[in-house]
Amino acid sequence: MRTILEANSHDDIRFDILSNPEFLAEGTAINDLLYPDRVLIGGLQTPEGFKAQQALAEIYEQWVPKDKIITTNLWSSELSKLAANALLAQRISSINALSAICEATGADIDEVAYACGRDSRIGPKFLKASVGFGGSCFQKDILNLVYLSEQLNLPEVAAYWKQVVDLNEYQKKRFVSRIIKTLFNTITNKRIAVLGFAFKKDTGDTRESAAITLCKDFIQENARIYIYDPKVSEQQIFYDLSGPEVTYDIKDLKKRVTIVQSAYEASANADAIVVATEWDEFKELDFERIYKSMNKPAFIFDGRLILDAEKLKSIGFRVHTIGRANF
Ligand SMILES: NC(=O)c1ccc[n+]([C@@H]2O[C@H](COP(=O)([O-])OP(=O)(O)OC[C@H]3O[C@@H](n4cnc5c(N)ncnc54)[C@H](O)[C@@H]3O)[C@@H](O)[C@H]2O)c1
Ligand SMILES: O=c1ccn([C@@H]2O[C@H](COP(=O)(O)OP(=O)(O)O[C@H]3O[C@H](CO)[C@@H](O)[C@H](O)[C@H]3O)[C@@H](O)[C@H]2O)c(=O)[nH]1
Known part of the structure; x- marks a missing residue:
């Protein structure tokens, strides 16, 4: 896209590419838009790129405090979107993996999640065990990260993230097996x-x-x-x-x-x-x-x-x- 736009730039008109990933979640979209944890704007590290980032930042500053607007290079911004979803999904797969241990031992996953979440380094959010995460984003973005890692010849990294999705599939199948067995x-x-x-x-x-x-x-x-x-x-x-x-x-x-x-x-x-x-x-x-x-x-x-x-x-x-x- 950048190549096409740059090839069509001339003296009167030029294009700059920004990366501005959206972090809203479904069901809370308006609140997330009005009160985002952060706004991320990635751009080329050139004078024109910085100017374009600034122009977009000024729009967000109409309602978002300045210290919540983060500017980065293009790759950091794009990767941060995938990384944020991968980290969130990884927490769910982690708690779901622990839920299997709870079922086998007599521990209670809500108690374990609460006890762990009270550690301020871990925090309480996104630790609710479930039959498995869904939605249009988590799986797609992790698989995107897996593909990227493979393309970059990082098979161990790809396998690490793939396991988050595999565990999610396992959690669903495990629940079905428990139902049938019962x-x-x-x-x-x-x-x-x-x-x-x-x-x-x-x-x-x-x-x-x-x-x-x-x-x-x-x-x-x-x-x-x-x-x-x-x-x-x-x-x-x-x-x-x-x-x-x-x-x-x-x-x-x-x-x-x-x-x-x-x-x-x-x-x-x-x-x-x-x-x-x-x-x-x-x-x-x-x-x-x-x-x-x-x-x-x-x-x-x-x-x-x-x-x-x-x-x-x-x-x-x-x-x-x-x-x-x-x-
Ligand atoms: N759903 C979310 O919670 C969420 C959160 C953050 C970011 N995003 C991102 O926002 C984007 C949209 O997500 P969504 O969940 O609303 O998807 P969606 O599939 O519900 O909506 C996409 C819309 O774009 C239209 N569309 C597709 N190609 C088009 C084209 N070439 N020209 C014009 N219209 C076209 C489709 O008809 C559809 O109405 C995606 O890139 C997604 O990754 C979604
Ligand atoms: O503790 C938890 C939290 C969530 N889920 C499940 O995880 C999935 C995703 O939930 P959530 O993240 O709330 O919904 P999305 O609308 O998919 O939002 C995610 O995906 C969006 C699209 O990329 C991002 O913008 C958001 O920041 C990111 O939270 C759902 O099936 C939830 O039931 C759990 O099982 N346990």
Whole structure:
């Protein structure tokens, strides 16, 4: 792009290239725009480059304090965007790797995350274990970093970052295996309520959502799934679930998958509930009512650690939570 623009510059008009990566997260975009942790502007280290950086910085200074505006060279800025997402995803894969140890030992991943996060060098954010990270950015940016490392003949570095994505896949598969094993080693024709389909709460975006992998695996195992998400459309869910691993035929898919309008509808006559997205409304559900409407034993698998497991257990549910041993 730079080559094209520079080749088309002349006395009256010239172009300068800046790198200005966006760090907003879905669900908090406006707040992130208004109150960013930092704004990053990369430019060529030439007098024209510095001038261009300054021009853009002056726009941001209308609402962002000056000390939050960072200027760097072009490569630093571009790499920082990939690095920030890779580091965030790496934290999630780290806590998810620890969640597997918790399930095997009896430690509780929320307690471990809290205890570690209280160390000011580690900090508490992005340490919530889950069924796996999703979204359009993390996987894409890490794989970009992996590709770059390979191109630069740094295979060990590439393998290091690739492991963050591999662990994320493992976390999803591990959760599915736990569900199947718990449901007496088969889910064929069992009815599973999937609560949440978006890759995180407060968005209708499903790109790389862990729910897609879970549901495809359930379909392959011949379960009947009832999906409820407050923001994702039926059309989007069928689009995401069709593919070579399952089927491209929506009619066939509909024999196994039903989209419903509430968590209660999804859970009625279900053998198990799987929480795939951390929507706040799932915490407020009337679980006594849900329990009564389900087949017994009634299983609940919390892939987001949002439910009160003790309370659910006292109602009668068999509760399985990521990062906790069974009880
Ligand atoms: N989604 C996020 O949270 C997020 C956060 C930070 C940065 N980003 C970056 O912002 C950009 C957009 O992300 P998004 O999530 O909104 O993606 P998106 O796919 O939802 O939106 C991209 C839009 O660009 C349009 N488009 C694509 N090619 C075009 C072209 N040649 N001309 C005109 N329009 C074109 C598409 O039709 C689409 O509407 C990406 O580069 C992404 O990496 C996204
Ligand atoms: O402790 C945590 C935090 C997040 N997640 C999951 O991680 C994924 C990504 O979450 P988040 O980072 O909040 O959402 P995105 O909208 O994908 O935002 C990321 O990707 C954007 C696009 O590059 C960047 O701009 C943002 O800074 C970066 O946070 C989601 O599936 C979350 O459920 C966890 O499992 N545990």
